[in-house]
Amino acid sequence: MSRVVALSYYPVKGCAGAPVAEAQVTPAGLAHDRSFMVVSEQGVFRTQRRDPRLALVRPAVEADGRRLTLRASGTEPLTVHVDTTGARRAVDLFGAPFQGIDQGDPAAAWLSDVLGARSRLVRVPPEHHRVTDGRTPGTSGYADSCALHVISRATLELLDLELAARGNPPVPADRFRANIVIDGWDDPHTEDRAHRLDIGATHLGYAKLAIRCAVTMVDQETGTRAGPEPLRTLAGYRRAAEGGIAFGAKFAVLTPGKIAVGDEVTVTAWGRSEL
Incomplete structure (x- = not known):
């Protein structure tokens, strides 16, 4: 059984996240994100x-x-x-x-x-209107693109194994600034293929792969660049067909509602990975 194991929202774009036990999901993502x-x-x-x-x-x-x-x-x-x-x-x-x-x-x-x-x-002004792109269109505040960034624990664990194989220490999960972390999927990168998610009364639609940038090389505790990892290792096995390095997935909100750590995650529609 897959469940939500972490929730975080990022009130100020680019600044540190705030982990929460539960959150209201609005059409633009977690409340205040x-x-x-x-x-x-x-x-x-x-x-x-x-x-x-x-x-x-x-x-x-x-x-x-x-x-x-x-x-x-x-x-x-x-x-x-x-x-x-x-x-x-x-x-x-x-x-x-x-x-x-x-x-x-x-x-x-x-x-x-x-x-x-x-x-x-x-x-963001109250009248802010922004249509985000991807397979499922949606809206967001000042996020890079879509409303929600979802990643699985299996995906993070595979990266740690790949880093270890190259003699590198694991990278903290906060480098990826996800909104929702899911555990219980056996296969890494299941979020690439889970095209409809039900979490409580909330319904999410897959939009696109999350293309990673240099932010993943910033130490979130010290505010300093600490590269070249994880991008160097990810480049060896997660290059997207249309360019860039894919890690995690972006989702649009189909039905708003409340979600909490511990909520069951149900995949109601599967699709092919775009990698």
């Missing part, structure tokens, strides 16, 4: 690819979404009263134009100090 984003003064999104110190920022959102607290070691925490009605400003996410609501000068100053680069914090 990637609902905030750090941008340059010009509105271009910041990412661990260029700003690995984002990993040091540990945000938490209150359940009603009205307050966001930012924490980082060696720095006083900052609580932001979330603005959902302020003026919109243009932001750039992978070259695509979106809107954001600036969360004020104290948040900007706090992030600029931690990151060592002048930054602003924006929130």
